[in-house]
Amino acid sequence: MNGKIKNVKADITSLDTDAVVNAANEFLAEGGGVCGAIFDAAGSRELAKACDAFGHCDTGSAVITPGFKLKAKYIIHAVGPRWAGGSRGEREKLKSAYKKSLELAYKNHCKSIGFPLISAGIFGYPVSLAWEDAAEACDEFFAEYDDCGISIIFAVLSDEIYTLGEKIFLQHKVKTDFSNR
Secondary structure (H helix, E strand, O other): OOOEEEEEEOOHHHOOOOEEEEEEOOOOOOOOHHHHHHHHHHOHHHHHHHHHHHOOOOOOOEEEEEOOOOOOOEEEEEEOOOOOOOOOOHHHHHHHHHHHHHHHHHHOOOOEEEEOOOOOOOOOOOHHHHHHHHHHHHHHHHHHOOOOOOEEEEEEOOHHHHHHHHHHHHOOOOOEEOOOO
């Protein structure tokens, strides 16, 4: 059975999911925005030590660590691209970051995963394109792993970003549930 997607207006660190996704940088270092919030909530020292063991993660890929102090059992660190106008493979790299995250969740027996809108913050990715790429990546993942049963929750803080995500996901074939704002 295929999973479904839910969009919520919430702080990603408060989600009660098996995994949450950190919008990471290639060095897996504590940063600002979502990354900083996840490090703070999980326990910066412990999470930094776990990330240091990897040392690096390529753009478009992901690695997994324990969730430490979060409700989530795991943190999946996905490295999305910095927006450079769209001519440097940004869309393919962003979709890859989502799919690699979902594959890690699947391989680690997660039934639920919480995502931020990767790359749409300090990495400058246009929000509407970020939603399109997220929707396409989820479609592609569910097409390949049709029995995964993973529920995806997108946690955003802005009403505007929430509403735009709702519109874009409703245009896609993925089963969505936007009832819990």
